[in-house]
Amino acid sequence: MAMDFHFGRRSFLGLAAGASASVAGAALLGRSAPMASGPSRVRSSGGRLEMDLVAAETAVTIANAHRTALTYNGLLPGPLLEAEPGDAVRIRLHNRLNRPTNLHYHGLHISPSGNADNVFLSVAPGASQTYDFSLPADHPAGTFYYHPHRHGSVADQVFGGLGGVLIVRGALDRIPEVQAAEEQVVFLKDLPGDGDFGSIGMGMMLGREGAVLTVNGQVNPALSIPAGGLLRLRIVNGSNARFWRLALEDHPFHLIATDAGALETPVQLEELLLAPGERAEVLVRGDQQGGRYRLLNLPYARGSGGMMGGMGRSRGMGRGMGMGRGSAQQGPVPVATLAYEGSVATLPLPERLLPVVPLPEPVRTRRFLLNHGMAPGMGMVFLINGRAFEHGRIDTRVQLGDTEEWELVNDGVMDHPFHVHVNPFQVISRNGTPEPYRAWKDVVLVRAGETVRIRTRFDDFTGLTVYHCHILDHEELGMMGTLEIAA
Amino acid sequence: MIGMSGVMFNQKIDPNRPPHHRWSGVHRRGLLLATVLAVMTVAGFGTWYAQSTAPPSIAEQTNPSVSEGKSQQVTAYRSASCGCCKGWLDHLRGEGFSVVDHVVENLEEIKVSQGVPGDLASCHTATLAGYVIEGHVPAEAIHQLLRQRPAVAGIAVPGMPLGSPGMESALRSESYTVFSFTRDGSFTPFFHVKA
Ligand SMILES: [Cu+2]
Numbered sequence: 001m002a003m004d005f006h007f008g009r010r011s012f013l014g015l016a017a018g019a020s021a022s023v024a025g026a027a028l029l030g031r032s033a034p035m036a037s038g039p040s041r042v043r044s045s046g047g048r049l050e051m052d053l054v055a056a057e058t059a060v061t062i063a064n065a066h067r068t069a070l071t072y073n074g075l076l077p078g079p080l081l082e083a084e085p086g087d088a089v090r091i092r093l094h095n096r097l098n099r100p101t102n103l104h105y106h107g108l109h110i111s112p113s114g115n116a117d118n119v120f121l122s123v124a125p126g127a128s129q130t131y132d133f134s135l136p137a138d139h140p141a142g143t144f145y146y147h148p149h150r151h152g153s154v155a156d157q158v159f160g161g162l163g164g165v166l167i168v169r170g171a172l173d174r175i176p177e178v179q180a181a182e183e184q185v186v187f188l189k190d191l192p193g194d195g196d197f198g199s200i201g202m203g204m205m206l207g208r209e210g211a212v213l214t215v216n217g218q219v220n221p222a223l224s225i226p227a228g229g230l231l232r233l234r235i236v237n238g239s240n241a242r243f244w245r246l247a248l249e250d251h252p253f254h255l256i257a258t259d260a261g262a263l264e265t266p267v268q269l270e271e272l273l274l275a276p277g278e279r280a281e282v283l284v285r286g287d288q289q290g291g292r293y294r295l296l297n298l299p300y301a302r303g304s305g306g307m308m309g310g311m312g313r314s315r316g317m318g319r320g321m322g323m324g325r326g327s328a329q330q331g332p333v334p335v336a337t338l339a340y341e342g343s344v345a346t347l348p349l350p351e352r353l354l355p356v357v358p359l360p361e362p363v364r365t366r367r368f369l370l371n372h373g374m375a376p377g378m379g380m381v382f383l384i385n386g387r388a389f390e391h392g393r394i395d396t397r398v399q400l401g402d403t404e405e406w407e408l409v410n411d412g413v414m415d416h417p418f419h420v421h422v423n424p425f426q427v428i429s430r431n432g433t434p435e436p437y438r439a440w441k442d443v444v445l446v447r448a449g450e451t452v453r454i455r456t457r458f459d460d461f462t463g464l465t466v467y468h469c470h471i472l473d474h475e476e477l478g479m480m481g482t483l484e485i486a487a
Numbered sequence: 488m489i490g491m492s493g494v495m496f497n498q499k500i501d502p503n504r505p506p507h508h509r510w511s512g513v514h515r516r517g518l519l520l521a522t523v524l525a526v527m528t529v530a531g532f533g534t535w536y537a538q539s540t541a542p543p544s545i546a547e548q549t550n551p552s553v554s555e556g557k558s559q560q561v562t563a564y565r566s567a568s569c570g571c572c573k574g575w576l577d578h579l580r581g582e583g584f585s586v587v588d589h590v591v592e593n594l595e596e597i598k599v600s601q602g603v604p605g606d607l608a609s610c611h612t613a614t615l616a617g618y619v620i621e622g623h624v625p626a627e628a629i630h631q632l633l634r635q636r637p638a639v640a641g642i643a644v645p646g647m648p649l650g651s652p653g654m655e656s657a658l659r660s661e662s663y664t665v666f667s668f669t670r671d672g673s674f675t676p677f678f679h680v681k682a
Pocket residue numbers: 104106145147277419470
């Protein structure tokens with residue numbers, strides 16, 4: 001497709017037709033200043049969301065340092081998209097990168113075929129692709145995530161900065177206590193530092209982590225909460241490989257939604273672990289006497305798991321595994337700072353959220369074994385059931401309407417967050433222990449040595465799609481399979 | 488060898504440049520990485536593509552058959568069935584080094600006794616001509632070390648970069664840096680390998 005699109009402030013705003021474009025979205029994202037022309041927030045109107053996304057390497061300013069990053073419309077994260085169930089979405093993606101790309105609408109329950117959530121599309125450098133789909137009228141409300149998914153360049157492009165948040169507003173947003181909360185997107189992304197020697201350490205084997213920890217494209221931005229009020233954080237892990245283990249000083253999180261929608265009741269958490277691709281919505285109560293509180297990222301070792309028993313853990317080296325000089329984290333790192341601003345009459349937490357209907361008994365159980373190894377003729381590869389991803393090979397065939405239970409077995413030594421496209425799932429158990437509450441997920445962390453059972457139903461859409469490790473370096477190295485949902 | 492074609496070794500490190508302060512210091516925590524890596528290779532290779540059953544305890548195997556008498560002897564320490572360690576030793580043999588291969592259970596102690604900085608740890612440790620060689624160091628860097636004979640304790644490739652000798656992958660290769668380190672635990676770039 002020829003590239004005849006002219007990008008500029010005027011044309012860009014004009015092109016956000018059928019949608020209300022707003023630079024005020026900067027407030028929701030907590031950005032200090034937009035880094036590019038074009039709106040940082042695009043909201044559907046009249047049942048339509050239509051816009052252009054230009055993927056390019058552009059200049060950005062992070063922590064007063066000038067550098068380049070891969071961005072959508074010059075923004076890091078990309079523009080915040082807001083839609084409602086039933087909306088028609090049209091996104092024109094323009095590839096101004098030097099490698100092919102495409103778009104994945106992570107977490108949306110839409111068709112995997114045609115010009116919808118089709119990860120097999122490839123948009124060549126200089127080319128454009130129009131994505132066209134409608135959200136089902138009963139699509140759950142939640143916080144979703146768009147990012148590239150072109151096998152061969154996805155990890156580099158996500159690590160380089162590409163990604164953005166897509167909010168679907170619905171029933172959850174109409175619960176009065178939730179509606180009363182102030183809303184704040186928290187897009188987590190670590191970017192490669194520009195050290196002169198490159199990083200020391202694991203590289204793609206463990207999955208590359210960047211030394212620069214950003215929230216909404218900023219280093220340690222300010223967030224605010226009114227005294228007595230509620231703050232609703234919509235948190236997205238947009239990293240290539242980094243796990244974020246968050247804690248907010250003196251403020252527990254009240255989890256109200258996981259990846260693919262609301263819980264039945266809020267769950268109080270002292271800390272929140274998000275693997276790449278995972279999202280969470282939490283409420284924070286403004287019940288302190290003013291002051292400033294750090295949102296901390298706590299260290300997490302994702303390379304040892306149970307394998308370390310008797311092999312060094314007892315020596316007190318604990319969880320601070322040196323995964324690379326650029327990213328090794330031994331203690332808590334503040335990633336944002338919460339300050340009290342204004343006050344409101346004390347708001348209660350919601351008591352009930354939305355029903356999470358249990359899935360019926362599965363008609364079939366499948367097993368997926370996650371590992372890596374040296375394959376003859378391939379060298380180092382990452383594997384699902386002993387096979388590395390191959391274009392055109394269908395690994396798993398399922399029937400539309402069927403409920404299945406999948407047993408995800410990680411008998412390796414690295415954690416692997418397992419992601420399934422198109423249909424959300426419920427976690428049934430981890431290592432035989434039933435999950436304490438029902439929740440809709442589309443990424444589940446399978447720790448080294450762990451067995452996780454998930455249950456899913458293949459609803460509404462047929463076609464070819466994928467499941468994969470969301471440490472995108474592992475996906476690139478083969479840890480992905482093709483799923484066919486047949487009528 | 489898979490993944491090795493097209494790998495360029497270009498030395499571009501200024502020998503007069505002082506060690507960057509950021510890179511100095513001994514970090515014991517990094518030693519955990521070495522253990523993880525060692526275990527990782529055991530599990531990764533052992534589970535899927537078990538090639539040989541390694542002896543349970545210490546084994547020794549010598550390969551003195553190298554021509555022209557210019558052979559340099561590498562004494563290597565690795566954990567049992569570490570596939571990519573064997574791959575690295577094969578690389579060295581192919582480059583004319585003779586190899587004494589020790590399978591050990593106390594790799595971490597060997598790294599400590601050889602003074603390998605924790606941040607530079609990888610899955611195997613070796614000695615050669617009075618120097619310590621840590622990780623997947625390419626023969627070209629070892630040749631440069633032996634030519635220049637700098638006053639360092641050794642050289643290291645931390646972690647397991649894809650495309651390094653023994654870590655070949657048909658899918659990817661990564662750029663990486665060979666560091667030289669001294670007895671006090673400071674280290675500085677020595678040799679750079681472009682993906
Ligand atoms: Cu994703």
